[in-house]
Amino acid sequence: MKLFPKRKKDDAELKLNALSKGVKAGCQRIQGGWASWMMRRTENFSRRTWFVLLILFVLCTGTYSIYLGVNAFTSKNSNSITITPIKKPKHVTETGEANVEPAEVSEAEYSRIKRFRVYMDSLARSPAGKTLYESIIHNRPGLMDSVRFIENYYQQLKQK
Template identity: 40%
Template sequence: MEKQSNKSAGQKEKLAVKVFRKVGSLMGKAQSVWAEWMNQRTAGLSRRTLYISLILFVAISIAYNSTVLVGGNSASMGFGSIEVPSKAPQPQIIDKAFQAEIKRVKRFTKFMDSLQGSPSGKKTYDSIMKARPGLLDSAKAMENWINNF
Protein backbone atom coordinates (compact mmCIF):
# COMPACT_ATOMS: atom_id res chain seq x y z
CA MET A 1 0.00 0.00 0.00
CA GLU A 2 2.86 2.37 0.87
CA LYS A 3 4.59 1.79 -2.49
CA GLN A 4 1.38 2.51 -4.37
CA SER A 5 0.84 5.84 -2.58
CA ASN A 6 4.48 6.78 -3.25
CA LYS A 7 4.00 5.91 -6.93
CA SER A 8 0.85 8.00 -7.20
CA ALA A 9 2.57 10.91 -5.42
CA GLY A 10 5.48 10.62 -7.85
CA GLN A 11 3.11 10.54 -10.81
CA LYS A 12 1.26 13.60 -9.50
CA GLU A 13 4.56 15.41 -9.11
CA LYS A 14 5.62 14.53 -12.66
CA LEU A 15 2.25 15.70 -13.97
CA ALA A 16 2.58 18.97 -12.06
CA VAL A 17 6.06 19.53 -13.51
CA LYS A 18 4.72 18.88 -17.03
CA VAL A 19 1.84 21.29 -16.49
CA PHE A 20 4.13 24.04 -15.17
CA ARG A 21 6.55 23.57 -18.05
CA LYS A 22 3.68 23.78 -20.55
CA VAL A 23 2.28 26.92 -18.88
CA GLY A 24 5.78 28.45 -18.85
CA SER A 25 6.21 27.65 -22.52
CA LEU A 26 2.85 29.20 -23.38
CA MET A 27 3.67 32.31 -21.34
CA GLY A 28 7.01 32.64 -23.14
CA LYS A 29 5.27 32.40 -26.53
CA ALA A 30 2.65 34.96 -25.48
CA GLN A 31 5.39 37.35 -24.36
CA SER A 32 7.24 36.90 -27.65
CA VAL A 33 4.07 37.55 -29.66
CA TRP A 34 3.31 40.66 -27.57
CA ALA A 35 6.88 41.97 -27.92
CA GLU A 36 6.82 41.42 -31.68
CA TRP A 37 3.45 43.18 -32.00
CA MET A 38 4.71 46.14 -29.95
CA ASN A 39 7.90 46.23 -32.02
CA GLN A 40 5.89 46.39 -35.24
CA ARG A 41 3.73 49.23 -33.89
CA THR A 42 6.72 51.34 -32.84
CA ALA A 43 9.05 50.51 -35.75
CA GLY A 44 7.99 53.55 -37.76
CA LEU A 45 8.36 56.05 -34.91
CA SER A 46 11.44 58.22 -34.59
CA ARG A 47 13.80 57.94 -31.65
CA ARG A 48 12.73 61.39 -30.43
CA THR A 49 9.04 60.38 -30.45
CA LEU A 50 9.83 57.21 -28.51
CA TYR A 51 11.76 59.17 -25.85
CA ILE A 52 8.97 61.74 -25.51
CA SER A 53 6.38 58.94 -25.20
CA LEU A 54 8.47 57.21 -22.54
CA ILE A 55 8.95 60.41 -20.54
CA LEU A 56 5.22 61.22 -20.72
CA PHE A 57 4.29 57.70 -19.61
CA VAL A 58 6.69 57.80 -16.66
CA ALA A 59 5.59 61.33 -15.65
CA ILE A 60 1.89 60.44 -15.75
CA SER A 61 2.55 57.22 -13.78
CA ILE A 62 4.54 59.06 -11.12
CA ALA A 63 1.90 61.80 -10.82
CA TYR A 64 -0.99 59.35 -10.52
CA ASN A 65 0.75 57.04 -8.03
CA SER A 66 1.94 59.99 -5.93
CA THR A 67 -1.60 61.34 -5.79
CA VAL A 68 -2.93 57.94 -4.73
CA LEU A 69 -0.25 57.52 -2.05
CA VAL A 70 -0.73 61.02 -0.67
CA GLY A 71 -4.51 60.56 -0.70
CA GLY A 72 -5.63 63.23 -3.10
CA ASN A 73 -9.15 63.67 -4.39
CA SER A 74 -10.00 60.03 -5.02
CA ALA A 75 -13.46 60.82 -6.42
CA SER A 76 -11.94 62.58 -9.43
CA MET A 77 -9.68 59.59 -10.16
CA GLY A 78 -12.51 57.14 -10.62
CA PHE A 79 -12.44 55.10 -7.45
CA GLY A 80 -14.19 55.58 -4.14
CA SER A 81 -12.68 56.01 -0.75
CA ILE A 82 -11.35 52.94 0.96
CA GLU A 83 -12.95 52.20 4.30
CA VAL A 84 -11.05 50.34 6.97
CA PRO A 85 -13.32 47.70 8.46
CA SER A 86 -13.83 47.77 12.18
CA LYS A 87 -12.29 44.96 14.14
CA ALA A 88 -14.71 42.08 14.11
CA PRO A 89 -15.45 40.65 17.54
CA GLN A 90 -14.02 37.23 18.23
CA PRO A 91 -16.69 34.54 18.03
CA GLN A 92 -17.91 33.46 21.46
CA ILE A 93 -17.29 29.75 20.81
CA ILE A 94 -13.59 30.35 20.07
CA ASP A 95 -13.25 32.45 23.21
CA LYS A 96 -14.80 29.66 25.33
CA ALA A 97 -12.52 27.04 23.77
CA PHE A 98 -9.48 29.26 24.42
CA GLN A 99 -10.50 29.73 28.05
CA ALA A 100 -10.93 25.95 28.44
CA GLU A 101 -7.44 25.35 27.06
CA ILE A 102 -5.99 27.94 29.43
CA LYS A 103 -7.61 26.13 32.36
CA ARG A 104 -6.25 22.79 31.16
CA VAL A 105 -2.69 24.09 30.90
CA LYS A 106 -2.83 25.71 34.35
CA ARG A 107 -4.39 22.59 35.89
CA PHE A 108 -1.68 20.42 34.32
CA THR A 109 1.22 22.52 35.63
CA LYS A 110 -0.40 22.64 39.09
CA PHE A 111 -0.87 18.85 39.02
CA MET A 112 2.75 18.26 37.98
CA ASP A 113 3.97 20.53 40.79
CA SER A 114 1.78 18.69 43.32
CA LEU A 115 3.21 15.30 42.30
CA GLN A 116 6.55 16.11 43.91
CA GLY A 117 4.94 16.28 47.39
CA SER A 118 4.69 12.52 48.01
CA PRO A 119 7.08 9.60 47.31
CA SER A 120 4.61 7.82 45.01
CA GLY A 121 3.89 11.11 43.25
CA LYS A 122 7.63 11.67 42.85
CA LYS A 123 7.91 8.31 41.03
CA THR A 124 5.07 9.28 38.70
CA TYR A 125 6.64 12.70 38.13
CA ASP A 126 10.02 11.15 37.32
CA SER A 127 8.50 8.63 34.90
CA ILE A 128 6.60 11.40 33.08
CA MET A 129 9.74 13.54 32.90
CA LYS A 130 11.72 10.57 31.59
CA ALA A 131 9.14 9.75 28.91
CA ARG A 132 8.52 13.39 27.91
CA PRO A 133 11.51 15.51 28.97
CA GLY A 134 10.34 18.88 27.59
CA LEU A 135 6.65 18.56 28.44
CA LEU A 136 6.64 20.59 31.65
CA ASP A 137 8.90 23.26 30.13
CA SER A 138 6.50 23.60 27.21
CA ALA A 139 3.48 23.80 29.51
CA LYS A 140 5.14 26.49 31.66
CA ALA A 141 6.23 28.43 28.56
CA MET A 142 2.67 28.28 27.27
CA GLU A 143 1.38 29.44 30.64
CA ASN A 144 3.80 32.40 30.55
CA TRP A 145 2.69 33.19 27.01
CA ILE A 146 -0.96 33.10 28.09
CA ASN A 147 -0.24 35.37 31.06
CA ASN A 148 1.47 37.89 28.75
CA PHE A 149 -1.33 37.66 26.18
Protein backbone atom coordinates (compact mmCIF):
# COMPACT_ATOMS: atom_id res chain seq x y z
CA MET A 1 0.00 0.00 0.00
CA LYS A 2 1.45 3.34 -1.05
CA LEU A 3 1.48 6.31 1.27
CA PHE A 4 0.56 8.80 -1.46
CA PRO A 5 -1.12 6.95 -4.34
CA LYS A 6 -1.42 8.73 -7.67
CA ARG A 7 -4.87 10.07 -8.47
CA LYS A 8 -6.44 9.44 -11.82
CA LYS A 9 -7.18 12.66 -13.65
CA ASP A 10 -10.82 13.19 -14.40
CA ASP A 11 -12.22 14.80 -17.56
CA ALA A 12 -12.46 18.28 -16.02
CA GLU A 13 -8.77 18.25 -15.10
CA LEU A 14 -7.79 17.03 -18.56
CA LYS A 15 -9.87 19.77 -20.20
CA LEU A 16 -8.33 22.36 -17.86
CA ASN A 17 -4.85 21.11 -18.71
CA ALA A 18 -5.64 21.25 -22.43
CA LEU A 19 -7.00 24.77 -22.05
CA SER A 20 -3.98 25.96 -20.06
CA LYS A 21 -1.62 24.36 -22.59
CA GLY A 22 -3.46 26.14 -25.40
CA VAL A 23 -3.24 29.50 -23.61
CA LYS A 24 0.45 28.94 -22.91
CA ALA A 25 1.13 28.04 -26.56
CA GLY A 26 -0.78 31.13 -27.71
CA CYS A 27 1.23 33.40 -25.41
CA GLN A 28 4.48 31.87 -26.62
CA ARG A 29 3.40 32.36 -30.23
CA ILE A 30 2.64 36.05 -29.57
CA GLN A 31 5.97 36.52 -27.75
CA GLY A 32 7.87 34.81 -30.56
CA GLY A 33 6.12 36.95 -33.18
CA TRP A 34 6.90 40.14 -31.25
CA ALA A 35 10.56 39.10 -30.81
CA SER A 36 11.01 38.29 -34.50
CA TRP A 37 9.34 41.58 -35.54
CA MET A 38 11.68 43.51 -33.20
CA MET A 39 14.71 41.59 -34.55
CA ARG A 40 13.80 42.44 -38.15
CA ARG A 41 13.39 46.14 -37.25
CA THR A 42 16.66 46.40 -35.34
CA GLU A 43 19.00 44.08 -37.25
CA ASN A 44 20.58 46.96 -39.18
CA PHE A 45 21.40 49.06 -36.08
CA SER A 46 25.09 49.79 -35.53
CA ARG A 47 26.90 49.61 -32.21
CA ARG A 48 26.77 53.40 -31.96
CA THR A 49 22.97 53.43 -32.50
CA TRP A 50 22.49 50.85 -29.72
CA PHE A 51 24.67 52.91 -27.40
CA VAL A 52 22.69 56.11 -28.12
CA LEU A 53 19.38 54.27 -27.55
CA LEU A 54 20.67 52.90 -24.25
CA ILE A 55 21.77 56.34 -23.07
CA LEU A 56 18.37 57.82 -24.09
CA PHE A 57 16.50 55.06 -22.26
CA VAL A 58 18.55 55.50 -19.07
CA LEU A 59 18.18 59.29 -19.17
CA CYS A 60 14.41 59.15 -19.73
CA THR A 61 13.69 56.59 -17.04
CA GLY A 62 16.10 58.21 -14.58
CA THR A 63 14.62 61.66 -15.15
CA TYR A 64 11.09 60.37 -14.69
CA SER A 65 12.04 58.49 -11.51
CA ILE A 66 13.69 61.58 -10.03
CA TYR A 67 10.62 63.65 -10.97
CA LEU A 68 8.30 61.20 -9.21
CA GLY A 69 10.46 61.17 -6.07
CA VAL A 70 10.79 64.95 -5.84
CA ASN A 71 7.10 65.48 -6.66
CA ALA A 72 6.06 63.06 -3.92
CA PHE A 73 7.82 65.11 -1.24
CA THR A 74 7.13 68.63 -2.52
CA SER A 75 3.65 68.44 -4.03
CA LYS A 76 0.55 69.61 -2.14
CA ASN A 77 -1.67 67.13 -4.00
CA SER A 78 -3.30 64.12 -2.38
CA ASN A 79 -0.98 61.89 -4.45
CA SER A 80 2.04 62.90 -2.41
CA ILE A 81 3.51 60.92 0.46
CA THR A 82 2.10 62.04 3.79
CA ILE A 83 3.42 61.37 7.25
CA THR A 84 0.70 60.34 9.68
CA PRO A 85 1.70 60.02 13.32
CA ILE A 86 0.78 56.82 15.12
CA LYS A 87 -1.64 57.43 17.97
CA LYS A 88 -1.87 55.12 20.94
CA PRO A 89 -5.44 54.16 21.83
CA LYS A 90 -6.71 55.65 25.09
CA HIS A 91 -7.54 52.39 26.82
CA VAL A 92 -4.67 50.22 25.57
CA THR A 93 -3.31 49.48 29.06
CA GLU A 94 -6.66 48.79 30.72
CA THR A 95 -7.69 45.16 30.99
CA GLY A 96 -11.31 45.84 31.80
CA GLU A 97 -11.28 43.48 34.76
CA ALA A 98 -11.12 46.15 37.46
CA ASN A 99 -14.41 47.80 36.51
CA VAL A 100 -16.39 44.60 36.05
CA GLU A 101 -19.15 44.38 38.61
CA PRO A 102 -21.27 41.30 39.07
CA ALA A 103 -24.49 41.61 37.16
CA GLU A 104 -27.57 41.91 39.30
CA VAL A 105 -30.60 39.80 38.45
CA SER A 106 -33.77 41.09 40.00
CA GLU A 107 -36.44 38.78 41.37
CA ALA A 108 -38.85 39.89 38.61
CA GLU A 109 -36.37 39.07 35.85
CA TYR A 110 -35.64 35.70 37.43
CA SER A 111 -39.35 34.86 37.65
CA ARG A 112 -39.79 35.78 33.94
CA ILE A 113 -36.91 33.49 33.02
CA LYS A 114 -38.32 30.69 35.16
CA ARG A 115 -41.79 31.07 33.58
CA PHE A 116 -40.20 30.98 30.12
CA ARG A 117 -38.37 27.74 30.96
CA VAL A 118 -41.59 26.18 32.28
CA TYR A 119 -43.41 27.30 29.11
CA MET A 120 -40.73 25.78 26.87
CA ASP A 121 -40.83 22.53 28.88
CA SER A 122 -44.61 22.35 28.48
CA LEU A 123 -44.24 22.94 24.72
CA ALA A 124 -41.72 20.11 24.50
CA ARG A 125 -44.04 17.70 26.35
CA SER A 126 -47.27 18.40 24.46
CA PRO A 127 -47.75 16.87 20.99
CA ALA A 128 -49.35 20.07 19.65
CA GLY A 129 -46.53 22.31 20.89
CA LYS A 130 -43.72 19.97 19.86
CA THR A 131 -43.38 21.52 16.36
CA LEU A 132 -43.31 25.06 17.81
CA TYR A 133 -40.70 23.99 20.38
CA GLU A 134 -38.53 22.37 17.69
CA SER A 135 -38.75 25.43 15.43
CA ILE A 136 -37.73 27.71 18.32
CA ILE A 137 -34.82 25.45 19.22
CA HIS A 138 -33.83 25.19 15.54
CA ASN A 139 -33.78 28.97 15.08
CA ARG A 140 -32.17 29.70 18.48
CA PRO A 141 -29.93 26.69 19.21
CA GLY A 142 -28.33 27.95 22.45
CA LEU A 143 -31.47 29.45 24.00
CA MET A 144 -32.19 26.79 26.59
CA ASP A 145 -28.51 26.59 27.56
CA SER A 146 -28.56 30.35 28.18
CA VAL A 147 -31.72 30.04 30.29
CA ARG A 148 -30.09 27.32 32.41
CA PHE A 149 -26.92 29.41 32.75
CA ILE A 150 -28.90 32.44 33.98
CA GLU A 151 -30.81 30.31 36.47
CA ASN A 152 -27.56 28.84 37.83
CA TYR A 153 -26.01 32.31 38.00
CA TYR A 154 -29.00 33.62 39.96
CA GLN A 155 -28.77 30.69 42.38
CA GLN A 156 -25.09 31.46 42.96
CA LEU A 157 -25.85 35.13 43.61
CA LYS A 158 -28.60 34.12 46.04
CA GLN A 159 -26.19 31.92 48.01
CA LYS A 160 -23.68 34.76 48.56
